Amino acid sequence: MIDLAASILSADFAHLADQVEQATAGGASVIHVDVMDGHFVPNLTIGPPVVKSLRKATRLPLDCHLMIENPDQYIENFAEAGADWISVHQEVCPHLNRTLHLIKSHDCLAGVVINPATPVETLSEVLDIVDYVLVMSVNPGFGGQKFISGAVHKIRKLAEIRSQRGYAYRIEVDGGVDLGTVGEVVRAGAEILVAGNAVFGKGDAKQNASALLEAARSASLQRV
Ligand code: DX5
């Protein structure tokens, strides 16, 4: 099953509810919320109050991608604000097992994220407990960047490990996903596709979402 996770990072923040509604009308099934702290990544975005407002504006799962240091400190706040899925970066979690269990203790799905320079092998001891793995296909911090193709073999590897070991995690990809790149990530095994610029960057968000989803679905039929 393919999910399109519309990333509000590229949306018009003054009209978030409308933008979410348009993406939803085009088939987006998840709303991706990028949380940045100006330390782990060189940008600042939004926090729990915006998640709380979004919670009232949509029934879709809110996928909170925490690009922050010390995520343990804020997990409860995001869960209380209405997050359904919470992901943390491997690079900032010295006690990753504990952090993932903390997310689960708040009844959220727990995800782990790896940057382009972080190998899949660093996740080996948590793959049995995560609900999803998010493979970054850009260096996090900004929307609208160019897709880094090294993500493709990582997605493939995660799909292989899952079938070899009988795990259940889903595979998400984030960064530079558009009509030109969606085919290869889906064929490699990605199931949750984050897209910001390709949905909200220009033109009509509904049409953009629907075109991307159609391309993703047809690529999923070509998986070997
Ligand atoms: C980047 C964020 C992404 C971003 C993707 O740090 O994690 O979710 O919104 O944007 P696009 O789809 O524009 O590359």
Ligand code: ZN
């Ligand atoms: Zn993201």
